[in-house]
Amino acid sequence: DSGVTQTPKHLITATGQRVTLRCSPRSGDLSVYWYQQSLDQGLQFLIQYYNGEERAKGNILERFSAQQFPDLHSELNLSSLELGDSALYFCASSVGTGTGGSPLHFGNGTRLTVT
């Protein structure tokens, strides 16, 4: 068990809808990262937050947004969903900002299916 908790485990929704994915980092970790894993794109970095502030941005669509709250949990909001958004969404956390060696610890992911 990595200590990173993601909810829900599975989500099925229709095109055009909006969903929110939730992540609680490991105790003591200040950074939260969001990744998307799909068969054709592999593991794609979306966004990182450190202690409530956006730290780095990857291949995140404008329809997607995230935030990290004062208690350090994070939410990833996906709106105007398309079929191509179907994927596994992972949250990871680390102690530091990411410039040191502290590894990322991953949750078990949320499987999103858009129909």
Place this chain on the structure above:
Amino acid sequence: GEDVEQSLFLSVREGDSSVINCTYTDSSSTYLYWYKQEPGAGLQLLTYIFSNMDMKQDQRLTVLLNKKDKHLSLRIADTQTGDSAIYFCAERSRWGKLQFGAGTQVVVTP
């Protein structure tokens, strides 16, 4: 640009050693990681190595790093059926960006 490449598939017999290879292009890499993903699960950190090291051993796992050739390998000794999974290598640049490879699917046959 930054790129991490791995072979997509490896088949190995139970009891043999597995060697998973990875190449990267970013010469500013500071740390390199190996993760394991079992079906339906997240990525589990296996081990990692600092870029000024050549080798790291952790029980059945041996990581070798050739910084000159930007080549990383993970050797699993005495491979077991429970080692069947997808293995990802990842490199972290000095600016903090973590880049993953596409993953190597390891299938262990009895």
